Amino acid sequence: MSALLTIGEFARATHLSIKALRHYDDIALLTPAEVDAASGYRHYSTSQVPTALLIRRFRDLEMPIDQVRQVLDANDRDTRDAVIVAHLEQMQQRLEETQALVSALHTLLTGGGATLAVEFRHAQPTTAVAMTERVAWDDVEPWLGDAFARLHEHLESAGIDASGPDGALYTSEFFDAHQGAVTAFVPLPDAVPLLGIEAQVLPAVPYAVVVHTGPFDEIDQAYAALGTYIAERMIGAEGPVRENYLPADEDERTEVCWPVLRSEP
Amino acid sequence: MSALLTIGEFARATHLSIKALRHYDDIALLTPAEVDAASGYRHYSTSQVPTALLIRRFRDLEMPIDQVRQVLDANDRDTRDAVIVAHLEQMQQRLEETQALVSALHTLLTGGGATLAVEFRHAQPTTAVAMTERVAWDDVEPWLGDAFARLHEHLESAGIDASGPDGALYTSEFFDAHQGAVTAFVPLPDAVPLLGIEAQVLPAVPYAVVVHTGPFDEIDQAYAALGTYIAERMIGAEGPVRENYLPADEDERTEVCWPVLRSEP
DNA sequence: TTGCTCCTCACGTCACGTGAGGTGGC
């Protein structure tokens, strides 16, 4: 048995606003069971109430409407569950990021942590296996994880050992527009240059370097220190920023290398 | 000592995108230290780096820009801290709501919980002290808390005991537009009608009633059950929905009363 | 019949992102 409700009654029953309901009709997310041809009045079926509740819950959890649509369109439980689980994992992750940011904020507000030491270094040409791709700002971490996994797999199957820590190059565009080319690389011993692996040589570059100790999402501190230091007493140069991910014993350590003109501080 | 950075360098140093920086300039949140009159080129001072970092952190935490502005504008530490603490508390609360919603979702997806029993009831005229105000959807809970506190204080100072559980009336507009008049009331004994307190009489209304057991933000289940039930076998009537907040021993219990025409089920 | 409900545009909001089309600086 089912019955029809006006949009106002349906709004009351589902706790969705009338404006939201009309919007969901416009974008074909939740179409009224009947629409009066003459007046345009929308009429919803009581059988649509559970769907509307689902939509509301998901939207309250800030699931994008396209994902909600996927959940509703999924006829099989597996697809449905997969989308939901994916979203919950995303939320969980955002939650952890939020927690981290709060503590980071604390550091920032209570003095900004220790002053970071800037060092000058002339990087030698480095032979490496590398992958380059356009990556969006928020996708870097998973992309890097994937890239390094692949590169190491590659090396392992060729029986070669890496000769240094994993690293990445970030173009100016990546910082300017929050998306752009990123290169993940794993250094090779110079002794093993060409073995059927597409290796590439990173050029020699003079860098100002800061070592960042701690989680990846607090690395902005290191950039800030470097950027300030260089502007105040060196001359910046063109070229990508390089990060070296030092092998982690306890704390994560990352070298941030910002290209400069050869002019020791 | 400070130096100037181009917008691109400043973007790299602060991890803000160029578009974001230009936007912050437009809305006067972060104005470049210098702007070239001829070319319009923006130049930022290294001394602006810490401010930019603060802005980025707060925005990452989804603090609205107006609040960020308040933090930056606050010269005294107390105001500053107050705004930050307020935001952190808001976040904490949203976090808890999220957790609750996730578990509620689970209930919804795994069968929707127990079927709710709908009961017909002819409410008697009720004398009560009441407060009415236009309230936004998301502000109801705190508003009600405040209103009941005041009403009870009122009664206490007059030496009167409430004769029933706290309750509220919600207009149609409140459900339609997610903002509208809400009335909080505390019932009085009929024997004590006029004592200098502005009392008011809630009219006799026939209601369909469902008792919701559990947290307030899962009450949509009760509304859905009621709305469906009424549409399918009764005739809805005009007038506000009434909620009675039954005294909580363990679980919160709320009666949701939806006006209907006199027609016992 | 009156007033409440519902309707459709059209535009606003928030915090930027996305081009287009063009100029400046090393």
Place this chain on the structure above:
DNA sequence: TTGCTCCTCACGTCACGTGAGGTGGC
């Protein structure tokens, strides 16, 4: 000098909310 950086509009995005101005139903 070439190309990269930077500039300013103008418009798009996301998920609705906000009126304006008007009609339909009990």
